[in-house]
Each structure stands twice: as C-alpha cells, then as structure tokens.
Amino acid sequence: MSNTIDLPRRGFLGAATMALAAAQLGLSQAARAQTAMPRAAPLPATAPGTHKTFGPIKHVRAGVLNVGYAEAGPADGPVALLLHGWPYDIHSFVDVAPLLAARGYRVIVPYLRGYGSTTFLSADTMRNGQPSAIAVDMIALMDALNIRNAVVAGFDWGARTAAIMAALWPDRCRGLVAVSGYLIGNQAAGKQPLPPEAELQWWYQFYFATDRGQAGYKQYTRQFARLIWKLASPKWDFDDATFDRSAAAFDNPDHVAITIHNYRWRLGLAAGEARFDDFEKRLATAPAISVPTITIEADANGAPHPKPGTYASKFTGRYEHRDLAGGIGHNPPQEAPTAFAQAVLDVDKR
Numbered sequence: 635m636s637n638t639i640d641l642p643r644r645g646f647l648g649a650a651t652m653a654l655a656a657a658q659l660g661l662s663q664a665a666r667a668q669t670a671m672p673r674a675a676p677l678p679a680t681a682p683g684t685h686k687t688f689g690p691i692k693h694v695r696a697g698v699l700n701v702g703y704a705e706a707g708p709a710d711g712p713v714a715l716l717l718h719g720w721p722y723d724i725h726s727f728v729d730v731a732p733l734l735a736a737r738g739y740r741v742i743v744p745y746l747r748g749y750g751s752t753t754f755l756s757a758d759t760m761r762n763g764q765p766s767a768i769a770v771d772m773i774a775l776m777d778a779l780n781i782r783n784a785v786v787a788g789f790d791w792g793a794r795t796a797a798i799m800a801a802l803w804p805d806r807c808r809g810l811v812a813v814s815g816y817l818i819g820n821q822a823a824g825k826q827p828l829p830p831e832a833e834l835q836w837w838y839q840f841y842f843a844t845d846r847g848q849a850g851y852k853q854y855t856r857q858f859a860r861l862i863w864k865l866a867s868p869k870w871d872f873d874d875a876t877f878d879r880s881a882a883a884f885d886n887p888d889h890v891a892i893t894i895h896n897y898r899w900r901l902g903l904a905a906g907e908a909r910f911d912d913f914e915k916r917l918a919t920a921p922a923i924s925v926p927t928i929t930i931e932a933d934a935n936g937a938p939h940p941k942p943g944t945y946a947s948k949f950t951g952r953y954e955h956r957d958l959a960g961g962i963g964h965n966p967p968q969e970a971p972t973a974f975a976q977a978v979l980d981v982d983k984r
Contacts, residue, residue, distance in 0.1 A: 671928065671954040674979035677733050680972050683876065685728045688743070691751055697774030698759045702751030703744035707735030712808070713781050714978050715772065716743045719790020720893060721859035722965060723749050723883035725876075726789070729971035734978060742779065746791065747771055748892030750883040761888050763896030764906040765791075765819070766913040769798040776806060785982045787974070789813035789930075789966060790937070791896075801921045802913060808925070809981035811974070813966055814937075815929040815955070816945035820918040824900040835938040838862070842897040852890045856881045866937040867963025926952040928977045932962035932970070939964075954980075 688704035695701075704724050714734050716727045724743045731741045745752040746768055754761070772795060776784065783806050786796040794817040800807040801818060827833070833840075838858075841847035851858055860877055863870070883889075898904035906914065927949045931942055942955045956977060958970050967974040 671926075671952060671980055672983035674737075674976070674983045677737075677972050677976050677979070680729050680733060680975075682729060682969055682971055684971075685732055686875075686879070688724065688728060688731065693751065694775070694778045695755065696778035697771055698755055699747060699771055699774070700753050700755055701744050701771070701775050701778070702753075703742055703775070704731065705743075706731040706741040707739045709740060711735075711738045711740040712982065713776075713784035714739045714741050714982075715776070715781075715784040715786045715796075716741065716967070717772065717786065717788030717792030717795050718743075718746065718749070719788065719792045719965070720896070721855075721862055721880075721884060722790065722968075723880040725880045726965055726968040727971075728968070730967045730975045730978075733971065733975040737979060739978075742775075742781070742784070744772070744775055745883060745886075746795075748889045749886050752886070754888065760907055761891035761895060762899075762907055763892040763894070764899045764910060764914075765794050765798055765896075766802075766910045766917060767907065768795045769802065770910070770913070772799060773803055773806060782806070783808050785809040785811070785978055787811035787967075787978050790964065793817050794819075797923060798913075798917060800923045800925045800927070802916060804923075804925050809978075810923065810925050810927040811930065811977045811981055812927065813930045813932075813964075814935070814939040815931070815942060816920075816923070816940070816948040818917055818920060819900065820914065821900065821902040822918060825902050832938070839897045839901065842894050843901060843903055848890070848894050851893065855884050855890065859884060862937075863965075867934065867965055867969060868936050869934045869961035870963050870965070870969050920948065922948055922950045924949075924951045926981050928953075928981045929955045930958060930966055930974070930977060931955070932958040932964070932966055934961045934963045937964040952981075 691702050692705055693700055693702050718724055718726045727743045734741050786799050786807050788796045793812040796810055797812050797818050800810045895904050899906055958973055962970045
C-alpha cells in the first residue's frame with residue numbers, strides 16, 4: 635500500500651549509548667518540533683513482546699457500559715489512559731504499561747465497547763460505533779474511576795478517541811499522544827470521494843457497507859483481523875500466540891455490530907444517537923486541539939493515514955511530531971513500545 639496519499643478521512647551515557655538508545659527507540663532523524671517539547675529521562679529499551687499478559691482484568695460500571703480494563707502502577711500516580719484500535723485490543727500496550735508504571739504512572743488500559751470483557755449494561759442500548767460515543771465512554775470511565783485528568787494516548791480508533799477527548803474536554807487531558815495525528819472526522823467529509831488510489835485503501839469500509847460484508851466479518855472475524863494486521867504492519871513479524879491473545883477480544887458479542895456501525899456511520903449510511911448530535915456538530919468544525927501533543931507516524935504504516943504536514947496546524951499548544959523508523963507499522967505501541975512510552979512521558983513533562 636502507498637503511504638504517501640493524503641487521506642483526510644483518517645481523519646519517539648555517552649555518545650555510543652545515546653546512539654544505541656535512539657536506534658532501539660526507532661526514532662528517525664526527521665523528528666520535527668513546532669514548539670520545544672521537554673524531555674523526560676530516557677526509558678530503558680524494551681524489546682517488543684517482552685511481556686505477554688496483564689494482571690487480572692478489573693471492571694467498573696461507567697456510563698452505559700461495564701468496562702473491562704487492565705491497570706498497572708501506583709493508585710495515586712498521574713494517570714495514563716491508553717486506547718487501542720481496530721482490530722486490536724489492550725495487548726497493544728502490554729509492553730508500554732510496565733514502562734510507564736515503573737515511572738510512577740497509574741496506567742489504565744480499557745477494552746473499548748465491543749471488545750474483550752467490556753459489555754453493555756442494557757440489551758436495549760444501541761450498539762453504536764460512532765466516534766463521539768466511544769469518547770464519551772472514556773470520559774465516563776474516568777469519572778467512574780475518579781480520575782480528574784490523564785495523558786491520553788492511542789492509535790487507530792484509540793487515536794481518534796483520544797483526539798476527540800482532547801478537543802471536547804481539554805480540562806480532562808493533560809496531554810495527547812496520537813499515532814497518525816489528527817483523525818477527527820465527520821459524516822460530511824466521509825461522503826466526499828477520494829482519488830482511486832486512496833479509495834482502494836478503504837476497501838474494507840466499502841465491504842462493511844454491504845450485508846455480505848457484515849456476514850463475512852461475522853463468519854471470518856479472526857481471519858479478517860489477521861489480514862488487516864499484515865496489511866497495516868507489513869514488516870511486523872508477529873507470531874500466532876501474539877495474535878491469538880488479542881483475537882480473543884473479538885469474541886465479544888457486540889464486536890461485529892460495533893465494527894460495522896462505525897464504518898457505516900462514517901459513510902453516512904447509518905445514523906448515530908441524537909444524544910451525541912451536539913458533539914458531532916462541534917467535531918464537524920475540525921476543532922483545534924490546545925493540549926500538549928506529540929503525534930507519531932511510522933515508516934511502514936500500511937494503513938490509510940494523512941501526511942503529518944496536513945494536520946500540524948490543528949495543534950495549537952505545545953506540539954511535536956515524531957517519525958519512527960525501522961519498519962514500524964500501524965501499531966507503534968506494540969511494535970515500538972519504548973518509543974511510544976517515551977512520548978507519553980515527554981508530553982507530560984513540565
């Protein structure tokens with residue numbers, strides 16, 4: 635897949651030691667800072683796959699959900715809220731969480747609606763995948779856990795959710811780390827045609843718009859997810875055990891419905907809930923994000939993503955963009971955990 639197409643829908647002693655650390659972090663020389671970002675002390679390099687599992691999964695009633703989440707670090711530490719994407723799960727952060735916990739952070743890694751042990755409290759609640767609904771879920775989670783504010787970090791659906799939170803509730807977000815930058819979109823933008831090469835990269839979105847696509851995703855969920863992993867991170871040599879740990883989250887009874895509704899909503903083919911209309915109106919204006927932000931892009935990201943230059947102006951506070959080198963794909967926290975964790979520390983450095 636081409637990584638150069640601008641896709642507006644969608645919508646990180648001694649000289650030798652420093653050089654080695656930079657290589658292990660996967661940071662390219664192309665990192666650019668619009669405003670100087672303070673640096674936290676460098677993290678020790680952690681190889682991807684060092685950790686396999688989290689501790690026992692916790693649960694809390696939050697909004698319309700019973701949210702399943704992993705937690706690490708001291709209960710009184712500053713909070714880092716880490717948000718996964720589709721089709722991934724909390725294990726994207728299984729190496730990031732211990733790094734942050736060791737620096738004193740209380741790390742919260744929730745299953746988004748439709749994943750893992752997160753379930754709806756009522757059978758009557760719409761299985762809604764629209765982006766603002768997921769962001770509201772995360773604010774409700776913070777309220778339920780008595781978290782006043784957090785550094786919010788994510789990729790794919792998680793990056794979009796984190797950006798929406800930072801745009802609509804900046805007082806709840808001490809900082810933002812977002813892979814592929816500013817991913818806030820709206821239905822009007824989703825209806826606009828793109829060049830053929832760009833449309834090709836969204837093949838699954840069109841597939842999900844059909845009854846056949848919904849039936850196919852339900853029948854072949856794991857095969858579909860594995861294909862997306864390979865296409866989105868073509869140089870990531872993940873093994874069966876790594877995939878299977880995450881794929882278990884797709885057994886959630888609402889996973890297919892949430893996935894299909896998300897992509898149909900983006901194309902304007904499915905309605906959302908009226909209670910989110912005001913949020914969507916604000917998001918449709920492409921609001922600026924004022925909280926301290928680090929955006930990340932990877933050199934082997936095979937998923938549709940915008941060019942960094944197209945979204946830099948959307949961040950009006952302290953801001954830095956970082957490029958990851960070394961064959962890193964669409965899932966930087968799992969493929970380059972040290973670099974991702976370092977970005978969380980740096981964006982929160984005062």
